[in-house]
Amino acid sequence: MVSPLWTPLHTRLHQTLRQRPVLPPQQKILVAVSGGQDSLCLLQLLWDLGRKWHWELRVAHCDHGWPEDQGLADHVRDWVSQYPLPLFCSGAVALPQTEAAARAWRYQVLLEIARGEGCPVIVTGHTQSDRAETLLYHLIRGTGTTGLTALPWQRSLSPEVQLVRPLLNMSRAETGQFCQDHHLPVWSDPYNQNLQYARNRLRQEIIPALQTHFNPQVETALAQTAEILQGDLDYLEQLTTEACKTAFDDQLPRFNRLPLQTLPLALKRRVVRRFLQQYLPHHPNFEQIEAVTQLIQAPNRSRTSTLTGGMWAEVDQTYVQLTAPS
Numbered sequence: 001m002v003s004p005l006w007t008p009l010h011t012r013l014h015q016t017l018r019q020r021p022v023l024p025p026q027q028k029i030l031v032a033v034s035g036g037q038d039s040l041c042l043l044q045l046l047w048d049l050g051r052k053w054h055w056e057l058r059v060a061h062c063d064h065g066w067p068e069d070q071g072l073a074d075h076v077r078d079w080v081s082q083y084p085l086p087l088f089c090s091g092a093v094a095l096p097q098t099e100a101a102a103r104a105w106r107y108q109v110l111l112e113i114a115r116g117e118g119c120p121v122i123v124t125g126h127t128q129s130d131r132a133e134t135l136l137y138h139l140i141r142g143t144g145t146t147g148l149t150a151l152p153w154q155r156s157l158s159p160e161v162q163l164v165r166p167l168l169n170m171s172r173a174e175t176g177q178f179c180q181d182h183h184l185p186v187w188s189d190p191y192n193q194n195l196q197y198a199r200n201r202l203r204q205e206i207i208p209a210l211q212t213h214f215n216p217q218v219e220t221a222l223a224q225t226a227e228i229l230q231g232d233l234d235y236l237e238q239l240t241t242e243a244c245k246t247a248f249d250d251q252l253p254r255f256n257r258l259p260l261q262t263l264p265l266a267l268k269r270r271v272v273r274r275f276l277q278q279y280l281p282h283h284p285n286f287e288q289i290e291a292v293t294q295l296i297q298a299p300n301r302s303r304t305s306t307l308t309g310g311m312w313a314e315v316d317q318t319y320v321q322l323t324a325p326s
């Protein structure tokens, strides 16, 4: 199974992992393999690089049980059995009804396998192309900075398990070419052709149009934007955490507005968003955050209109407090 070819993608991944220590040597790693080109490429690259990094690899495949996936689990099992690696195949008991339900189930299953195997890391085959599409999708739908960061290299799935995406600086075209060159048996998913799904339309029509008419490197440009925004966001989140520590009250649904008054608007909004996230039953929207942010500088006794469930926010001297109907 050791690939006879050492390609530029091997070198790129090796260098990436030296710069970003997300997969240290000897690490136990659970590789999530869907059967598509990105995760087959990921598995082969990790297997080949494993000679240098000495990882302990395990493979997981989640079988949604959807009719259009018939034969996929066997296909993955046949292929992966050629690597001397443990493979875990999990089948859904109840068919997930939506993509979002399928994703939630998948991550739950992957997390359980990782915990059972003592793997602190799960890796997926998300690429630069996925990152570009996610950024564009969020931009079109409207989002704050958090939505624009789109698919970070690493995020926590639980306190003990990290999700790592090592292929974020490779395009789908590159993983496709790699699979061809290495004769990897890519499963072609009919779902990917269905233009009813916004994601597929972006991938099949919008990105190619942007490449043709605006920028042939649009995927790289968008993915780099996401990368820059991620750095900015990490910094803002750190400042927000510090501001929340000085302003929030441990006991009561209120915050001290005095230390916030001299902060830039971007931080005021973030502090207010975190505050409302603690107390509102759903994610606060733009208008709610703006209304409460204005109270930071407003005269005493100013108040918002009803935020949700009869709840409002009001200025009480140095505090902004949330009040619920009794």
Ligand SMILES: Nc1ncnc2c1ncn2[C@@H]1O[C@H](COP(=O)(O)OP(=O)(O)OP(=O)(O)O)[C@@H](O)[C@H]1O
Pocket: 032, 033, 034, 038, 039, 060, 061, 062, 063, 064, 103, 106, 123, 124, 125, 126, 130
């Ligand atoms: N059925 C599966 N079994 C195991 N891993 C999977 C499965 N489906 C997807 N993955 C993993 O997730 C990666 C991304 O797949 P895909 O783009 O189809 O999912 P997605 O739902 O868009 O992901 P996300 O919600 O995390 O952005 C794959 O490269 C693979 O590593």
